Amino acid sequence: MAELVHPARALWWLFEPVHALTYFSPEGRAAYEAAGLRGYWRGYFAGRSAPLGPVEAAPVIAAFFSFAPAMVERALPDVWQRATPEAALAARVAGATATLERVLVTVKPELVERSVATLERAVDGLDCAGRVLASANAVLPRPEGQLARLWHATTVLREHRGDGHVAALVTEGLTGCEALVVRCALDSRREMLQQYRGWTDQEWDTATERLTARGWLSPDGTITPAGRARHNALEAATDLAAARVWSGFHRDELDQLAADLKPIATACRAELPLLNPVGLPAGD
Template sequence: MDPRLAGRTARLLEPLHALGYFAPEVETEVTGVGVRKGRATYFASRAAAMGRVGAGPVAATFYVFNPSLVAHFIPAAWEAASPEDVVAARYRGVSAALARLLGEDALVSGEVAEAADLARTASDGCTVAGRPLYAAHADLPWPDEPHMVLFHALTLLREHRGDGHVAALIGADLSGIEALVTHTATGRGFTQPAAQATRAWSDEEWSATVAGLAERGVMTSDGLLTEGGVALRKAIERRTEESAFGPWEHLGEAGTSRLTELCRPLVTTALTNGAFPAGVFA
């Protein structure tokens, strides 16, 4: 099987998982059980599968966020609502969001049921070792409804890939902020202002990181990747793809192609119906 097909499939499917972080239905449900409105809902809903953990494990697994930002919301979220209630609220919210974005009829269609089966089969090829955020979500019970089986399977695949990406960053000796600085320097969609605003790194921290990477020969002093920096980022992406290949190999080329065929119109419909703010997954 061509690894490039696996990578293309993972990128295509990403919006069907990520919409849960932007859907107002999720925020309504999660705040309804007591979590603060705003960024707290993101940290709580994504981390809740790990249980009543402190800010340290969340910052470790989320990696590129400023730990001080994480500590602002975790563990305070667990004082407001139990992780179990947050998980349940998240899934209720996602179900409602999918109904709005895709339509009730689509959720009970044969295509969604088939896609759910294929995605679940792919997720059976994920591995637990060294992948804490994936492992936490893999311990959750499977939903019953096909559209939520699809969402859960895609969440497992996304967190499995994400854990592998963190491992690749650590192997490349890049801290969370160094990962962000070098990623934005590639020019591939994520800008410095967006990275700083959403991950809470100050101008001073960003500038100091650029200077440190320049000393290592990864970047120039004005924030451009050197030849070595470009090679480093390519190596990280290659290693991420390699470590995420197992589930797609397990599903097989025919199954992966069929999942792509089934989900492409779902992604298009979700995007058309406003699943994300302007500029996200454009």
């Protein structure tokens, strides 16, 4: 019997690729470089944190959660000497729009238009209390153009879910590094996640030891039944925290949104690297 998937998670599977695609696209990187942000991680940290203003590293370490502090500190606040937050915001919209223009060239415009209308209704109904990244993105002016608006709406919604996920991880008593170690025990690879998030071997191994002592992992590094149960609980908490916004929609509206987003998500996911840190399940 197929496992039932929470509607909030099923929708995240569809709108997350639209946002995440720009982290891996040549158009996204070119837009940041044109703004003076040369080097992948300068563009990433500047673009994603720009809604918060010209912040120091500490708030970003807290909000992004799974990045090693030293990695964030290499980028912030130095990036603001290279580009203002306003320039970074303009670059990320330009890069996202150019990426989606290429990737969604065969997708019917009416699917994008209907998706934008429904997703923006969802954004308008969000309660962002306690969700720093979602609230910072939600108050930004909506960009012009359907593709830019599609990207902006999916960005607000994914950061809203992400803020809730961080809260669930904190409630479970997990650190950023420990959360990544658990994920590797479930469905990912250390050589990718450790590199992408900047943790040292010593930090990673220490996190593994702590998780083993707490019963999340077996001595061989595999997830234990207790660890899997705790992970399932935090994922359920993430779904619950993301679900309220969708309760204001009729079932047929959500079914229509899912149908409209499916070809959009499929086109975007086809552009993502097979191994990536986004956390989407394999396949459609």
